[in-house]
Amino acid sequence: xxxxxxxxxxxxxxxxxxxxxxxxxxxxxxxxxxxxxxxxxxxxxxxxxxxxxxxxxxxxxxxxxxxxxxxxxxxxxxxxxxxxxxxxxxxxxxxxxxxxxxxxxxxxxxxxxxxxxxxxxxxxxxxxxxxxxxxxxxxxxxxxxxxxxxxxxxxxxxxxxxxxxxxxxxxxxxxxxxxxxxxxxxxxxxxxxxxxxxxxxxxxxxxxxxxxxxxxxxxxxxxxxxxxxxxxxxxxxxxxxxxxxxxxxxxxxxxxxxxxxxxxxxxxxxxxxxxxxxxxxxxxxxxxxxxxxxxxxxxxxx
Amino acid sequence: xxxxxxxxxxxxxxxxxxxxxxxxxxxxxxxxxxxxxxxxxxxxxxxxxxxxxxxxxxxxxxxxxxxxxxxxxxxxxxxxxxxxxxxxxxxxxxxxxxxxxxxxxxxxxxxxxxxxxxxxxxxxxxxxxxxxxxxxxxxxxxxxxxxxxxxxxxxxxxxxxxxxxxxxxxxxxxxxxxxxxxxxxxxxxxxxxxxxxxxxxxxxxxxxxxxxxxxxxxxxxxxxxxxxxxxxxxxxxxxxxxxxxxxxxxxxxxxxxxxxxxxxxxxxxxxxxxxxxxxxxxxxxxxxxxxxxxxxxxxxxx
Numbered sequence: 001x002x003x004x005x006x007x008x009x010x011x012x013x014x015x016x017x018x019x020x021x022x023x024x025x026x027x028x029x030x031x032x033x034x035x036x037x038x039x040x041x042x043x044x045x046x047x048x049x050x051x052x053x054x055x056x057x058x059x060x061x062x063x064x065x066x067x068x069x070x071x072x073x074x075x076x077x078x079x080x081x082x083x084x085x086x087x088x089x090x091x092x093x094x095x096x097x098x099x100x101x102x103x104x105x106x107x108x109x110x111x112x113x114x115x116x117x118x119x120x121x122x123x124x125x126x127x128x129x130x131x132x133x134x135x136x137x138x139x140x141x142x143x144x145x146x147x148x149x150x151x152x153x154x155x156x157x158x159x160x161x162x163x164x165x166x167x168x169x170x171x172x173x174x175x176x177x178x179x180x181x182x183x184x185x186x187x188x189x190x191x192x193x194x195x196x197x198x199x200x201x202x203x204x205x206x207x208x209x210x211x212x213x214x215x216x217x218x219x220x221x222x223x224x225x226x227x228x229x230x231x232x233x234x235x236x237x238x239x240x241x242x243x244x245x246x247x248x249x250x251x252x253x254x255x256x257x258x259x260x261x262x263x264x265x266x267x268x269x270x271x272x273x274x275x276x277x278x279x280x281x282x283x284x285x286x287x288x289x290x291x292x293x294x295x296x297x298x299x300x301x302x
Numbered sequence: 303x304x305x306x307x308x309x310x311x312x313x314x315x316x317x318x319x320x321x322x323x324x325x326x327x328x329x330x331x332x333x334x335x336x337x338x339x340x341x342x343x344x345x346x347x348x349x350x351x352x353x354x355x356x357x358x359x360x361x362x363x364x365x366x367x368x369x370x371x372x373x374x375x376x377x378x379x380x381x382x383x384x385x386x387x388x389x390x391x392x393x394x395x396x397x398x399x400x401x402x403x404x405x406x407x408x409x410x411x412x413x414x415x416x417x418x419x420x421x422x423x424x425x426x427x428x429x430x431x432x433x434x435x436x437x438x439x440x441x442x443x444x445x446x447x448x449x450x451x452x453x454x455x456x457x458x459x460x461x462x463x464x465x466x467x468x469x470x471x472x473x474x475x476x477x478x479x480x481x482x483x484x485x486x487x488x489x490x491x492x493x494x495x496x497x498x499x500x501x502x503x504x505x506x507x508x509x510x511x512x513x514x515x516x517x518x519x520x521x522x523x524x525x526x527x528x529x530x531x532x533x534x535x536x537x538x539x540x541x542x543x544x545x546x547x548x549x550x551x552x553x554x555x556x557x558x559x560x561x562x563x564x565x566x567x568x569x570x571x572x573x574x575x576x577x578x579x580x581x582x583x584x585x586x587x588x589x590x591x592x593x594x595x596x597x598x599x600x601x602x603x604x
Contacts, residue, residue, distance in 0.1 A: 145599055145600070150599075150600040151600065178599070179596065180561075180599040182557075182558050182561040182562050183517075183520045183558075183562070184561070184562040184563065185561070185562075208513070208592070209592060209596045210554065210557055210558075210592045210593060210596050210599065211510070211516050211550075211551070211554040211557075211558075211591070211592035211593070212516055212554075212557075212558050214513050214514055214516055214517040215485075215516040215517040215519070215520040215558060217517070218485045218517040218520060218521065219520065245592060245595075245596075248513075249513070252512065252513040252514075255484075255512055255513075255514070256484050256485075256512075256513075256514050256517060259482075259484040259486070259487070260484050260485070260486040260487075261486065289513070290510070290511060290512045290513035290547060291512060291513070293547075294481065294511045294512050294547075297447055297452075297480070297482040297512065298447070298452040298453065
């Protein structure tokens with residue numbers, strides 16, 4: 001039987017939050033509709049952080065009101081504190097994602113919190129989602145390396161996985177926020193995390209900043225991970241590496257996995273069309289994916 | 303003990319042969335010197351094909367006369383026929399590389415030969431190198447997919463490996479000429495090739511056209527392959543995919559492997575400097591590598 005790999009599309013949230021194009025709400029809805037047409041059934045669509053910090057996500061309530069509710073599509077909203085969690089729940093998100101940090105350097109700069117403090121806060125606000133019956137997931141940022149502190153100890157990530165599970169997270173995502181992971185460290189981290197994760201699902205979030213995202217995904221899939229984050233066109237960079245590639249591109253991941261015999265449920269041609277639409281209409285600037293440049297294979301060459 | 307992975311630098315040959323910049327002989331020598339300073343000890347430096355077909359390699363005899371002979375550096379010359387083989391041997395190449403094709407579509411267009419015919423020709427011309435005591439290696443092109451014929455059967459690659467071994471090749475390289483391979487097919491191909499390769503070394507040549515090269519390298523290294531082709535700056539595209547990335551970049555491969563605990567003997571900082579020198583002086587156009595954009599990690603971020 002064909003193994004299914006779920007790709008969580010993060011383009012409409014992680015992909016857009018730092019993009020200089022400041023996509024309009026109307027265009028975001030069109031983006032979401034294009035993604036659904038390409039087969040996406042789970043996506044990050046909104047972020048309930050302070051609009052002064054992330055102006056591109058200021059319309060998240062409005063976006064959540066207008067996204068199509070069909071075909072079993074699930075929308076994930078991001079929340080980093082109690083106020084965000086309440087807003088995400090009120091906005092009707094199907095799932096709320098919370099971010100822990102794996103290292104204090106990045107944590108203090110980005111969320112003004114140490115790893116333990118981000119786990120403590122999750123204990124308190126996860127309850128709000130539980131009360132509403134809404135699933136919560138956790139992403140741990142800088143899980144493989146911190147731009148200020150350097151290497152991250154996989155044992156810390158595993159400890160956070162234990163905390164996330166204890167607080168009732170349904171899923172735990174390891175985020176390579178600055179794109180430094182290698183597949184050997186991915187495996188080592190997964191080995192340690194599994195000892196703490198029980199039946200909590202595992203998910204991987206890789207940036208291709210140093211061209212290792214696809215190798216990391218391959219390593220994770222071989223290690224049994226069934227859920228992978230990606231963004232169409234690879235949109236969404238890291239402010240700490242402005243010249244570099246950000247999220248791994250959905251179409252690249254789909255190409256590799258489908259060729260490897262996995263079922264992603266996504267339509268490669270429509271993903272490539274969506275990447276091209278981002279360039280011409282959605283964002284009006286180039287995006288970075290290999291498949292949108294090279295095209296699929298086998299392709300008619302004669 | 304740290305496992306060594308040998309990276310064969312293909313920039314001065316595969317990287318330059320189709321580059322519009324037409325690098326001068328003087329600049330080629332500087333390129334080679336920079337590579338040696340970065341730790342490169344084995345590289346493709348010359349191609350003995352007809353100068354009308356590959357004008358950028360017309361100075362190969364001159365290049366081989368002028369390259370520094372030091373520090374155990376080995377230079378590989380490419381030859382596709384008897385005349386090329388004689389020229390490569392006369393020019394003093396330390397090793398000659400011959401190209402078989404895995405599929406007739408590409409083979410007939412590129413070398414006017416079917417897979418079997420390329421193996422037959424190797425039988426005849428390998429003897430010339432054996433007579434001189436010069437090692438010969440074989441690269442099989444389009445080993446994972448052909449732009450005209452589509453999928454390539456790994457059994458064909460394995461059969462060619464058997465032919466290469468029988469004719470005395472010391473090494474057999476599998477080339478993903480158009481950048482379509484995925485790591486699962488790499489593993490399957492390696493499994494079949496190993497049944498035919500005996501003590502002949504195996505080497506992989508990946509293009510990053512569809513962003514799978516690093517995953518393919520990871521799969522190959524995990525499967526026991528110790529020799530990987532790469533080009534600084536990822537130079538060297540495929541004429542069949544002009545808009546797309548070509549060879550996987552040496553600095554990206556070194557970053558991943560050294561982080562994974564392998565010893566490549568290469569200096570990442572000097573490789574990145576060389577990629578930047580290609581942009582400003584060597585080729586005077588942008589090159590495509592993640593590490594030259596993003597920088598190494600850990601990097602001082604404060």
